Amino acid sequence: xxxxxxxxxxAPLTQTGCVGEICGQLPLALADQGADVRILIPAYPQxxxxxxxxxxxxxxxxxxxxxxxRLIPAWLPDGSLRVWLVDCPVQYDxxxxxxxxxxxxxxxxxxxxxALLGKVAALLAEAGGMLGWQPDILHANDWACxxxxxxxxxxxxxxxGTVFTVRDxxxxxxxxxxxxxxxxxxxxxxxxxxxxxxxxxxFLKGGLYYSKKIITPSPTYSRExxxxxxxxxxxxxxxxxxxxxxxxxxxxxxxEWNPKADPHIPxxxxxxxxxxxxxxxxxxxxxxxxxxxxxxxLIGMVSAMGKDEGADLLVAAxxxxxxxxxxxxxxxxxxxxxxxxxxxxxxTYPGRIGVQLDWERGLHHRVLAGSDLILLPARFDPxxxxxxxxxxYGALPVVRKTGGLADTVLDCLHGEMGTGxxxxxxxxxxxxxAVSRGINLFRNRSIWxxxxxxxxxxxxGWQASAKSHMEVYHRARLT
Numbered sequence: 001x002x003x004x005x006x007x008x009x010x011a012p013l014t015q016t017g018c019v020g021e022i023c024g025q026l027p028l029a030l031a032d033q034g035a036d037v038r039i040l041i042p043a044y045p046q047x048x049x050x051x052x053x054x055x056x057x058x059x060x061x062x063x064x065x066x067x068x069x070r071l072i073p074a075w076l077p078d079g080s081l082r083v084w085l086v087d088c089p090v091q092y093d094x095x096x097x098x099x100x101x102x103x104x105x106x107x108x109x110x111x112x113x114x115a116l117l118g119k120v121a122a123l124l125a126e127a128g129g130m131l132g133w134q135p136d137i138l139h140a141n142d143w144a145c146x147x148x149x150x151x152x153x154x155x156x157x158x159x160x161g162t163v164f165t166v167r168d169x170x171x172x173x174x175x176x177x178x179x180x181x182x183x184x185x186x187x188x189x190x191x192x193x194x195x196x197x198x199x200x201x202x203f204l205k206g207g208l209y210y211s212k213k214i215i216t217p218s219p220t221y222s223r224e225x226x227x228x229x230x231x232x233x234x235x236x237x238x239x240x241x242x243x244x245x246x247x248x249x250x251x252x253x254x255x256e257w258n259p260k261a262d263p264h265i266p267x268x269x270x271x272x273x274x275x276x277x278x279x280x281x282x283x284x285x286x287x288x289x290x291x292x293x294x295x296x297x298l299i300g301m302v303s304a305m306g307k308d309e310g311a312d313l314l315v316a317a318x319x320x321x322x323x324x325x326x327x328x329x330x331x332x333x334x335x336x337x338x339x340x341x342x343x344x345x346x347x348t349y350p351g352r353i354g355v356q357l358d359w360e361r362g363l364h365h366r367v368l369a370g371s372d373l374i375l376l377p378a379r380f381d382p383x384x385x386x387x388x389x390x391x392x393y394g395a396l397p398v399v400r401k402t403g404g405l406a407d408t409v410l411d412c413l414h415g416e417m418g419t420g421x422x423x424x425x426x427x428x429x430x431x432x433x434a435v436s437r438g439i440n441l442f443r444n445r446s447i448w449x450x451x452x453x454x455x456x457x458x459x460x461g462w463q464a465s466a467k468s469h470m471e472v473y474h475r476a477r478l479t
Contacts, residue, residue: 118147146207161476173203219247251462288354300371310377
């Protein structure tokens with residue numbers, strides 16, 4: 001199976017968050033399943049510096065009249081996978097990130113930049129033989145790549161299966177409809193059964209409507225986006241395509257998130273020997289000026305502190321959690337009002353709450369290694385992996401029942417197979433009740449240990465995810 005994997009960000013070349021990391025890991029797992037994967041990404045300056053170039057650039061002319069374009073063949077820095085970089089200096093050779101300038105504002109020509117990416121992807125899918133490699137599947141990721149399957153379908157594609165992954169229905173790529181002509185797309189596509197979305201053209205809708213198969217990062221999210229509450233105005237097209245939707249959980253780099261061999265934590269441990277976890281707990285308590293006491297339940301939260309992440313629920317529940325006898329370590333930044341409340345809480349409850357607004361990868365690992373409970377009270381979290389990281393470190397997650405959180409955490413009410421605590425309503429009261437159940441279970445050390453070990457032995461590697469993706473690819477080829 002030859003797969004053209006089209007992305008707007010990819011670790012280690014460039015990333016803005018967890019999506020870049022996920023897009024960097026899945027192709028490797030697909031290759032392990034026997035797929036011949038080639039990655040297509042814009043030639044951002046940081047990407048050009050990172051790759052290992054291999055071969056002469058291929059002149060593609062000026063596909064959309066947006067600037068002379070070349071295809072630069074290369075390898076990832078470790079030589080693991082082939083990469084093709086879409087080199088159009090007018091569109092991509094600039095300082096800043098993939099989507100935002102140095103001041104954090106969206107590039108005003110993002111529509112042009114990612115239309116070009118989609119057009120080049122479609123050209124390769126249609127005529128990849130000119131490079132000696134014809135893909136069986138074009139897999140486009142998120143709104144920025146959404147025009148790739150649209151170009152193929154509107155050009156009468158007959159030979160390449162198309163798959164589209166949507167991770168966040170809120171990121172839609174909606175632009176002025178007058179750009180349709182510039183992008184070489186027919187006026188007939190500007191309809192409800194096409195690219196039109198409230199009078200604009202939508203890159204996201206292009207992927208949702210024109211791809212043969214659609215993937216979301218969790219089974220629950222696949223169902224959620226078909227209803228008004230989560231569909232962000234596109235629940236109709238998602239419902240229409242319901243038979244072509246698949247929810248596939250993300251994997252986790254189990255080498256990085258491995259408490260037995262983690263260079264970020266001072267005391268290695270595993271499910272057979274949890275002494276190291278107790279020592280990590282004491283270490284992180286001291287680091288945050290908390291009373292170093294293994295008998296006090298330690299609650300951690302490492303997150304972007306915003307409303308989507310449920311940080312406002314945490315703020316409303318803090319006094320109750322402290323009254324229940326817990327300590328808290330809170331790491332991350334986001335909503336400024338939430339940040340203010342967290343800092344104030346740390347001064348109101350000295351020795352009970354530690355706060356650091358700056359996220360650090362090493363600190364993230366240390367908090368998981370030392371915490372007993374990890375809070376994930378999200379209102380919205382389709383592609384959750386933080387709860388899987390927590391379980392690897394014997395920190396039982398407290399999660400709201402949504403998206404990937406609902407699909408990965410089994411409540412301890414279900415017996416010894418339980419790996420965390422789940423609540424339904426996005427309210428401080430429900431969060432408080434779920435945490436209270438966790439604190440009560442923590443008091444019974446023998447039962448608590450069994451749940452810790454159960455959580456730690458769960459497998460979150462990429463193999464199952466990659467296998468499910470391959471199955472979707474085969475179905476897309478047959479459609």
